[in-house]
Amino acid sequence: MDKNYPPREIEPRWQGFWEKQHTFKVSEESNQPKYYVLEMFPYPSGRIHMGHVRVYAIGDVIARFKRMRGYQVLHPMGWDAFGLPAENAAIKNKVPPAKWTDQNIAAMQDQMKALGLSFDWEREVATCKPEYYRWNQWLFIKMFERGLAYRKEATVNWCPDCATVLANEQVVEGLCWRCDSAVTQKALKQWFFRITDYAEELLSACDTLTGWPERVLTMQRNWIGKSQGVEVNFTLEDPSETLKIFTTRPDTLFGVSFMSIAAEHPLLPKIIAGRKEAPAVEAFVQNLLEQDLTVQTAVEQEKEGVFTGAYATNPLTGDKIPIWVANFVLMGYGTGIVMAVPAHDQRDFEFAQKYELPVKLVIQNETGDLALPLEAAHTDPTGTLVDSQQFSGLAPKSAQEKIMQYVEEKGLGKRETHYRLRDWGISRQRYWGTPIPMIYCENCGVVPVPESDLPIALPQDLPLGEGGNPLLKDENFLNTNCPKCNAPALRESDTMDTFVDSSWYFLRYASPKETEVPVNQGLANRWMPVDQYVGGIEHAVLHLLYARFFTKVVRDIGLINIDEPFSNLLTQGMVIKDGAKMSKSKGNVVDPNHLIQTYGADTARLFSLFAAPPEKDLEWSDDGVQGSFRFLQRVWRLVVAFAESQPALSSDPVDYSSTSTRVKNLRRLTHQTIKKVSSDIEEGYQFNTAIAALMSFYNGLSKDDADKAPSSAEALQHAAAFSQAINTLVILLSPFAPHLAESLWEILGKPASIMDVKWPDYDKSAILEESIEVVIQINGKVRHRFQAEAGTVDAVLQERALADPKTISWIDGKAIRKVFVIKGRLVNIVI
RNA sequence: GCGAGAGUGGCGGAAUGGUAGACGCGCCAGAUUUAGGAUCUGGUGGGAUUUCCUGUGGGGGUUCAAGUCCCCCCUCUCGUACCA
Numbered sequence: 001m002d003k004n005y006p007p008r009e010i011e012p013r014w015q016g017f018w019e020k021q022h023t024f025k026v027s028e029e030s031n032q033p034k035y036y037v038l039e040m041f042p043y044p045s046g047r048i049h050m051g052h053v054r055v056y057a058i059g060d061v062i063a064r065f066k067r068m069r070g071y072q073v074l075h076p077m078g079w080d081a082f083g084l085p086a087e088n089a090a091i092k093n094k095v096p097p098a099k100w101t102d103q104n105i106a107a108m109q110d111q112m113k114a115l116g117l118s119f120d121w122e123r124e125v126a127t128c129k130p131e132y133y134r135w136n137q138w139l140f141i142k143m144f145e146r147g148l149a150y151r152k153e154a155t156v157n158w159c160p161d162c163a164t165v166l167a168n169e170q171v172v173e174g175l176c177w178r179c180d181s182a183v184t185q186k187a188l189k190q191w192f193f194r195i196t197d198y199a200e201e202l203l204s205a206c207d208t209l210t211g212w213p214e215r216v217l218t219m220q221r222n223w224i225g226k227s228q229g230v231e232v233n234f235t236l237e238d239p240s241e242t243l244k245i246f247t248t249r250p251d252t253l254f255g256v257s258f259m260s261i262a263a264e265h266p267l268l269p270k271i272i273a274g275r276k277e278a279p280a281v282e283a284f285v286q287n288l289l290e291q292d293l294t295v296q297t298a299v300e301q302e303k304e305g306v307f308t309g310a311y312a313t314n315p316l317t318g319d320k321i322p323i324w325v326a327n328f329v330l331m332g333y334g335t336g337i338v339m340a341v342p343a344h345d346q347r348d349f350e351f352a353q354k355y356e357l358p359v360k361l362v363i364q365n366e367t368g369d370l371a372l373p374l375e376a377a378h379t380d381p382t383g384t385l386v387d388s389q390q391f392s393g394l395a396p397k398s399a400q401e402k403i404m405q406y407v408e409e410k411g412l413g414k415r416e417t418h419y420r421l422r423d424w425g426i427s428r429q430r431y432w433g434t435p436i437p438m439i440y441c442e443n444c445g446v447v448p449v450p451e452s453d454l455p456i457a458l459p460q461d462l463p464l465g466e467g468g469n470p471l472l473k474d475e476n477f478l479n480t481n482c483p484k485c486n487a488p489a490l491r492e493s494d495t496m497d498t499f500v501d502s503s504w505y506f507l508r509y510a511s512p513k514e515t516e517v518p519v520n521q522g523l524a525n526r527w528m529p530v531d532q533y534v535g536g537i538e539h540a541v542l543h544l545l546y547a548r549f550f551t552k553v554v555r556d557i558g559l560i561n562i563d564e565p566f567s568n569l570l571t572q573g574m575v576i577k578d579g580a581k582m583s584k585s586k587g588n589v590v591d592p593n594h595l596i597q598t599y600g601a602d603t604a605r606l607f608s609l610f611a612a613p614p615e616k617d618l619e620w621s622d623d624g625v626q627g628s629f630r631f632l633q634r635v636w637r638l639v640v641a642f643a644e645s646q647p648a649l650s651s652d653p654v655d656y657s658s659t660s661t662r663v664k665n666l667r668r669l670t671h672q673t674i675k676k677v678s679s680d681i682e683e684g685y686q687f688n689t690a691i692a693a694l695m696s697f698y699n700g701l702s703k704d705d706a707d708k709a710p711s712s713a714e715a716l717q718h719a720a721a722f723s724q725a726i727n728t729l730v731i732l733l734s735p736f737a738p739h740l741a742e743s744l745w746e747i748l749g750k751p752a753s754i755m756d757v758k759w760p761d762y763d764k765s766a767i768l769e770e771s772i773e774v775v776i777q778i779n780g781k782v783r784h785r786f787q788a789e790a791g792t793v794d795a796v797l798q799e800r801a802l803a804d805p806k807t808i809s810w811i812d813g814k815a816i817r818k819v820f821v822i823k824g825r826l827v828n829i830v831i
Numbered sequence: 832g833c834g835a836g837a838g839u840g841g842c843g844g845a846a847u848g849g850u851a852g853a854c855g856c857g858c859c860a861g862a863u864u865u866a867g868g869a870u871c872u873g874g875u876g877g878g879a880u881u882u883c884c885u886g887u888g889g890g891g892g893u894u895c896a897a898g899u900c901c902c903c904c905c906u907c908u909c910g911u912a913c914c915a
Contacts, residue, residue, distance in 0.1 A: 006854090215835045219910060222834070227914065246915060261915090297879060328913040339915045414890080540910080611843060615836095617908090618841060623856050630870095631855080637870095689845070694853035698856090754911070772879055775850050780896040782850055784882090806882090820895050822849055830895050 004452065005147075006637035007600025010743045012730055013041070013111055018743075021756055024118040026074050028526065035071035036527050037063045038506055040535030040543070041078045044126075046062035046087065046104035048111045050575040050582055050608070051536070052292045053592050057605040058685070059534045060613050064735035065681050067118075068759035074527050076509040077112065079748040082498045083130035084162060084178065087432045091464050097432045098460060101128055102400055111593065115601045116738050118755075120325045125510045128432070128502035132508065134455030135518035137437040137498055139550075142557050144438070150192045151446060156425055158186040163468065164428045165190060167497060170542070191436055191494065192423040195549050199224055199419045200547055211568030213615070216540045223541045225420025232413035233334065234259065234312040239270055243312050243323075246334035246418060250382065250407065251399040251462050252341040253316050254388040255362035257352065258304065260326035262336040263288045268308075271323065277309035281325055288327055303328050306821065310348045313375035314339075315412040316389075316403075326351060336416055340654050344375065349377035362388050363396055388741040424546065426497040429469045431462060433495030433548055441482035441489040449594035450483050454519070456491070469493055502543055503550035506530055506565055518561060524560045533566040540571070570685060575608070590620055603629040609687040609736060632740055633727065635698055639744045642726050647719050654720040656766070663717045666704055667766045670725045674762040677732050694733055776801050778810050794821040801827035 039059040063075040086097035125132050145147040156165040161181040169179045203224045207218045229248035236243055261268060263285040272278040284306040305326035312321050329338055329345055342352035342359045352359055364370055365383040379398035391399050407413045435456045437449035449456055461475050464471040471477055471493040482489040510527040511520035551565040575579050577588040579757055595604045606626040612618040673693050678692035734741030734754050744752040769790045776783050784806045798821050800809055810830055820828040
């Protein structure tokens with residue numbers, strides 16, 4: 001038999017075996033508990049990278065472990081296959097996007113299979129297939145019927161390079177999330193999903209997501225951005241208008257000394273009409289609107305503004321308040337007009353300083369030493385209200401409530417809750433996406449495509465790369481008849497944001513071939529929610545928020561009865577090399593194919609799990625890969641050598657109640673390892689320490705040899721214990737290095753497959769220590785140790801510690817003040 | 832600014848308030864080998880050296896006992912931002 005570990009020989013063999021045996025096909029006909037583990041599906045770029053290896057290795061260990069623990073495990077894979085790269089590649093290489101995508105899927109599927117990932121490939125989905133995207137269209141129509149999909153003209157984020165609209169979530173610091181071009185603003189008629197209808201539930205349900213990392217929840221909460229406050233009506237006499245402001249600090253209403261209005265505010269032209277200030281205001285506004293988003297959102301943007309010439313009345317004080325246009329007021333948040341309280345808001349303070357506007361102190365701080373002129377705004381809500389009529393003397397918190405009551409009673413305004421979250425713009429002016437299933441009829445207006453006409457298929461073989469959306473030029477696609485009046489009508493030519501595709505794919509895996517509805521109710525309810533979702537932190541807001549939204553919509557349509565899609569979320573770190581994320585431009589990419597060719601898939605998997613805990617970034621190390629390979633090599637040799645000289649043992653259970661220390665040590669190591677590896681996987685996916693425990697297990701076994709021809713009773717016990725240790729090592733290693741485990745299992749003469757073997761339980765009596773090492777501390781410092789029998793009572797440990805000659809010399813005749821005994825661990829003597 | 836996380840050997844990383852540095856890499860020594868590689872054995876925080884001192888970003892504190900808990904500060908990473 002070959003003494004050397006031959007990954008290139010065994011890996012393809014077992015991959016073929018699993019495929020032929022349908023080892024990972026999951027059935028619904030079982031009363032075993034279900035477990036749904038899912039890794040975020042990839043974009044089919046054509047090649048997997050180390051980040052993929054890492055995320056799928058994590059998910060695969062979980063899947064294999066749960067399967068051995070007796071769960072029915074759903075572990076599917078698919079392709080997030082619509083999107084711009086296919087279109088760009090098509091233009092460059094003159095290959096249709098569908099063909100390019102199919103080739104990439106085939107190539108990546110081969111690579112995934114070469115990693116030995118335990119996917120149920122019979123459930124594979126690809127979002128670019130009509131049998132998938134027809135359900136995007138179906139869901140869109142249901143959402144349209146429920147008022148959750150609507151069309152409006154809006155100023156939208158436009159990426160000139162991608163020639164399409166972007167959602168707010170896809171604009172990163174004023175740049176396109178995909179290509180880093182500066183995003184501009186454009187007015188277009190667009191389709192939106194009314195995600196804001198779900199803002200409150202999306203926010204409050206964050207509290208139920210106890211299996212999610214806190215930072216992801218924080219990011220979601222911040223993105224939704226709820227703030228509660230009050231809208232107050234300030235009045236303008238000439239022209240007669242009501243100017244609504246929104247504030248979360250009604251306790252500062254008596255300190256308003258000016259107002260700021262957004263440059264795009266629709267009332268602004270009316271306010272300045274006919275005033276001498278109008279030309280200056282118009283010039284200011286013009287200048288501001290010409291800046292692109294990168295400048296508008298720049299960090300150190302200087303606060304600037306210009307006086308409109310108009311004054312509004314503060315309804316609480318009757319004061320005349322000058323109205324300014326200011327560059328820091330956002331039209332998209334609140335009412336687009338803010339009351340300015342320079343004494344208690346830092347931005348207003350800076351603005352007031354620059355333009356020499358009055359500052360009115362209305363909250364005195366706790367020490368009572370605030371006086372004008374202020375150095376900075378007093379912004380935290382502590383202290384006492386002053387100069388605030390009947391509210392003077394109140395603490396800010398209670399004043400907020402009392403003033404809101406007063407405002408509502410007097411009809412001066414009302415309480416409001418605002419969210420930062422905007423509705424999700426999903427129209428894209430691109431070809432390679434799901435056609436939006438709507439028809440424009442001159443008589444009937446906007447009409448949805450009848451369900452029976454779905455899918456509206458994406459036409460093939462359109463000329464790409466001639467600028468703009470090719471669907472707009474395809475007469476066959478565009479021209480249709482109105483489903484209501486049958487008059488000639490036009491189809492919508494926009495396609496959906498690809499994030500729509502990924503917002504419900506996890507539901508589709510429950511019934512991937514269902515032809516009547518997107519998700520089979522019974523099956524979806526059986527499998528959902530996903531018990532463990534694994535993916536990158538970069539989706540903390542975008543994908544995860546949209547997926548939660550869609551889950552709630554599908555629930556409200558009546559297809560599922562769960563509220564949240566993902567019970568537990570694991571966000572794995574990046575794979576980095578030389579301190580930077582692996583990327584082509586940095587030239588620090590490690591190709592998984594090369595790794596698999598050189599060391600095998602099991603080494604690639606083992607290393608990516610061993611080198612760092614899953615949430616942390618993983619620093620790539622060629623030497624570390626070697627180390628993982630060496631470990632597998634050693635295990636291979638140990639098991640092969642054992643198998644060759646394996647004594648024939650009876651299958652009867654062995655009685656270990658009376659045996660030697662050597663056998664007890666061997667069994668203790670075996671069972672302690674079972675305990676450690678199981679709990680490391682189950683409690684927080686600490687794969688790195690689980691693998692370390694397996695290495696220690698190997699180290700212990702390699703120092704102990706099986707007896708070749710056991711004759712005595714002790715030797716028989718030892719041979720049985722050693723045999724069990726070897727079997728255990730192979731079983732515990734199988735989720736991490738499945739090919740190696742299968743081969744070794746075969747070499748040990750066991751029937752295939754090790755995948756069907758039950759994960760072992762540890763024997764509580766076997767892990768008990770016989771003797772313990774007790775540490776003696778003097779004043780908390782470790783001084784020496786002694787051995788004691790396990791279970792020695794505290795009083796005896798104390799007695800022995802105090803009687804020890806070394807202890808006596810350390811105490812040196814001083815009085816003992818106190819002695820602490822920690823059971824079975826240490827004795828601390830305080831002198 | 833705000834929010835979250837992190838700071839431990841030469842490196843990746845371990846440590847329910849109770850022996851800091853598990854495991855791996857690297858390095859050192861030895862064995863084997865014609866040699867190299869591979870493999871095996873032993874050692875490896877720093878400083879002294881026999882029985883000691885010191886050490887988890889810095890400074891305080893709580894405790895018999897702190898990498899771990901509390902307070903202040905520094906640095907780094909990620910996210911996010913004129914949100915009224």
